[in-house]
Amino acid sequence: MSFEPVLLRNVGRPEARKVEGYRENGGYRGLEKALEMEPDAVIELVKDSGLRGRGGAGFPAGLKWSFIPKAVDKPKYLVCNADESEPGTFKDRVLMEEDPQQLIEGCAICCYAVGASACYIYIRGEYVEPADILEEAIRDAYEAGILGDNVMGKGFKLDMYVHRGAGAYICGEETGLLESLEGKRGQPRIKPPFPAVVGAFGCPTVINNVETLCNVPHILERGALWFKSIGTDERNTGPKLYCVSGHVENPGVYEFPIGVTMTQLIEACGGMWRGRQLKAFIPGGASAAILPADKADVPLDFDQLAKAGSMLGSAAVIVMDDETDLVRSVYRLAKFFNHESCGQCTPCREGTNWAELVMKKIVSGHGKPGDEELILRICRNMGGTTLCALADAAVGPLRSLVQNFPDEVAGWLDGGGPATEPRRYFAEEVTA
């Protein structure tokens, strides 16, 4: 399956980090076009394109922008969520490193559409290099008159800042991010009020993922019809980056029309690693339910995956071969969520901790029949009862392990062990 890259078209063109190089490849035509339009028309266009948020929740981007109140006597902000921390996700990093001007252009269009005069790019602290590249690109954009008091000579004022996070998964949750941006302890807020009304510093705020904003210039340039022509249906449109990791020959970021299947992705990645068999895959980052191999032909889009009992999330596809022990894998994920729970809500604070302990008990050989029900019970008490979605995220892999792979768990109970003991490959195979 071949696809002319849209979002990744400047990969391998280091000159595109500069405004000049970016323009050579058609850059900033979208912004130019937007500035000729009424702001509301820009919002309508993005709405019409069917672009859905690429951060995980898949909320329609244009609709989100339209929630920003028009008649308020407060500054409005765009916050770009570049706190890419969902395990398995590394697409935003590529976008920021390889094509920072594309992100700046997307941000500028969004700011123009909603009437924001400042944009904060909240980037995770560990992304030192992308942050440096972005800052350099922003400097260049200021010099080229793309940013500043008079954007492209059209009298629109826009300032852009890179804000580095300090390393917490929860700061990728949009209201946790806002708290952190304001200099507070990063923990999610009660909603409502939603950020569109009370966001950063108490002002109306749009929060969009990096990839979402990177799609925007292309929608402006090529139109909603073109955008809608890509993808599975009118609810799942546009190009999508898939972060493939795990047991494939060539892991990496791949761009496809949204709705490619697992089978197609594996093929694009050069097949399964060392010709092994697919056992399971996580389609949308650590928060998504793990799917068995027989779901490999489900289109990886928002709605089809939801129907299959999982989610597209950040499209972090983790491929697991037939020698992977899912119980140990899920234990590792449970550990992650316990480590990253902010601790405000009782079910998440205590539930993620308990879940890790139960998984630890099982993988240390002390599991007992009945532990499956215990896990499901913890999941039920955690899911849907908290302020933000972190507890629901923690439930994803846990519940799917018990429900989709009952034999894997059963094998560990009563002094058992992994269903398949991994072969010792590194020493002999690598040298061979």
Add this chain to the structure above:
Amino acid sequence: MPIVTIDGREVDVEVGTNLIEAAKQVGVQIPHYCYHPRLSVVGQCRMCLVKIDGPPKLQTACTTQIMKDGMVVHVDIPEVQEAQQGVMEFLLINHPLDCPICDQAGECGLQDYSFKHGQAFSRFVFEEKRTYPGRERIPLGPSVMLNMNRCIQCTRCIRFTEEISGTGELGFFQRGARTEIGVFPGKELDNPLSANVVDICPVGALTSSEFRFAERVWYLDKKPSICTGCDAGCNVTVEHKRGAIRRYKPRVNPEVNDYWLCDYGRQTFRRYSEFERLGTPAVRGAAGELRATNWEAALDRVHQGLARASEGADLAFLGSGFLTTEEAFLIARLADAADSEHRSVWSEEGPARFIPNLHGGVHGTETTPNRRGAELAGLLGTSGINAEDLMRGDGASRCDFLLITDGDPGSPLHDAEVIGRLRQVRFLVVLGWASTPLTEVADVVLPIATHAEKDGTFVNSQRRLQRFRAAFPAPAGVRSGVEALVDLLGRLGPEWQGLTTAQVFDRMAATVPAFAGMTFDSLPAHGTLLDTSGAVASGDSTEPEGAHP
């Protein structure tokens, strides 16, 4: 106003009322830990999840404000009960089972809700409980002890220091299951309101350094009363065991102290054990020694002293700000009988105290609770020898008879110099509850009840009249001031014989304009603001009123 239906019962509430408060109005208790009516709403404990018709998921009642008609809420349904059970289970898995040695036992939110919403078995068997080694006994400040193992991370204490005391000493540290509360580096939980965090802590994580291990709470008798630490007039609950007060707790009065009580006020009951208690009346004998006698003989001696008024002698009456309004009224009637203008009330300027409430707050500026009430009742002489003359001038030497109400430990009346001046009077009658340097030099000592042992009213710095009743009876041999004074007045005329405090108040209401139309038994629970525009009360005009400092 919007109408909401809670478990089938309709209630009409103010716009913006949250569901917990609305449910209270129809008698439905929605369990909660992090919610407190005076603190910001954070929706963290998730105990108040309820089912609202419409949204698919359960919603927290604390964060749900009722804005318009038609909301239908279900609390007593299996779905909600299961959620409550789930949260309780989460809270309990890591909570130590140390109730037998925990001060909170008996008034613990976890105990109460476990009983009501919990389950009788544990699925948390193999796993080790989370503990915070070395954080079991951390003094956060002079009044508050932290046991982190018991904390359920509700953040009420943190929000109290941020929003009520405004001092912000406390914060959350760490993250997730390792989250703990603590004071910021270099800080100490030391502010005038710090002990309130103990009251609002729903569990035994924060306990009172003073009360710790003093008593199991189920042995305490709890009676409503008023703090005598200053003239703010904070409403308290006196908690005592057979007449020995163990602690004061704030009693809610939104007009005065709201939910709070200051650290100083909480400790003022200790004055009752600092001095030796007077148990029996005493009179000075022929050889100059004080000897115990009975009430009849003691009051006869006072009566003899009073009777000399008719011989043209000067009689003075010095009340105190610790008197109830009724006692002060009776002393004023004694002064009337003696035809004396030498009447006054002593009180002292004290450290400025402040308790915030929804209207700003209430200030305390004096060391006694009722100077205003005593003056309104008739102890403010317009001319004549007053407190200042007696205590710091030569007033006593110009008197033949002085009846004085003693103060508490630390009272200015106990200065050697003041006593020297007062002793210049020919005949000194002292009413008090404790054996003090002043009672040592009196001619007649009348042992009267402490405020916890009598009924009465106080008028606070807002000019709010508040009633209180005896929390427990006075010891044998001790009478309330009203009993003693009524007995004394009865010797002068029949109309005072056998009156109770309530009857004295009602008589006062008939003669003192500020109390016109009131009766003791019908005073409102939150007190009543006096209209003192035409009345005589000194020194009030310059006092700060209401504003937050």
